[in-house]
Amino acid sequence: MGIVNATPDSFYDGGKLKSDAAILKQVDQMLRDGAAFIDVGGYSSRPDGTHISVEEELQRVIPVIDLIKKSFEGVVLSCDSFRESVIASALQHGIDIVNDISAGKLDSKILETVGKASVPYIMMHMRGTPQTMKSLTNYDNLLIQMNSYFAERIATARAAGIKDIIIDPGFGFAKTTAQNFQLLKQMELLKSQDVPILAGVSRKSMIYKTLGTNASKALNGTSALHMLCLQNGASILRVHDVKEAVEVIQLFQAIQEN
Structure with missing residues (x-):
């Protein structure tokens, strides 16, 4: 899953995509790759x-969705938002997948909207x-509590009519660097939910702080952790x-096949 940030302040590439041409160039390269x-x-x-x-978020994402859909036939588009009104509009503009960092906890209406749309x-x-998430990293047992969280959220989503569910462990979200590595090491425990796992570690601080560098120099570290993500149960890399x-x-597939 290739990331297109229509934001001025994302941690790695915020503000880089300042024109339609820049967006199209990046998406074209991602699809080719x-x-x-x-x-x-x-x-x-x-x-x-x-x-x-909400208005500013809509002004950022809807034109980008329209541009990509118009320019790349058959492209599978996801919209990353926790707001029902943004997702409702994005669905009208043709997105195929909804990506919600809050699992419906910040806007409960989103689950019903996704259920009616019958999208993953x-x-x-x-x-x-x-x-506020940096102050909410106190867990008795991280993986047990995460499994309880996902079990409840999956049941709530199923009740809203959502059939195709993917879980994202949320590396860096309400987790310390040490907890992120614990999660990566034990991520296979989340397979008990019996749904695909998406892992998003790309260029995150768990990598560049550990290596004493910055996000722009974290590609090698990202690749190293991507292999571990796949070995420990991830089906999708964001x-x-x-x-x-x-x-x-x-390379992971070659290991599995031999």
Whole structure:
């Protein structure tokens, strides 16, 4: 899953896509490099990210969705938003997948809307909001509590008519660096939910803080952790760098086949 951030303040590539030409160039390259999905988001969910209005989020994402749909026939588009009104509009503009960092906890109406649309739903584990999550990292047992969270959220989503569910462990969301590595090491325990797992570790602080560098220099570390994600149960990688992620997948598949 290739990431297209229609935001000025995302942690790695915020503000890079300032024109239609830049967006089309990035999406074209991602698709050529092997992306199966393109994920468009207009609300930066990084820790302490700026809260924006629904209107501003819509102004950021809808034109990008329209541009990509118009320019790339058959592209599978996901919209990254926790707001029902944004998702409702994005669905009208042809998105194929909903990616909700809050699993319906920040806007409960979103589950009914997704259920009626009969599209796949990605639900992430998070506590609080992007503005408060750094202070909500106290767990008695991280993986047990995450499994309880997903069991409840999946049941609620199923009750709303959602059939195709993907879970995202939420690396970096209400988790310390140490907890992120614990989660990665034990992520296979989430397979008990019997739904696909999406992993998003691309260029995150768990990598660059550990290596004493920054997001722009975290590609090698990202690739290393992508292999572990696949080994520990991930079915989808959400990435900034599609070519390198696809190479990791190809090597992982070669290991599995031999």
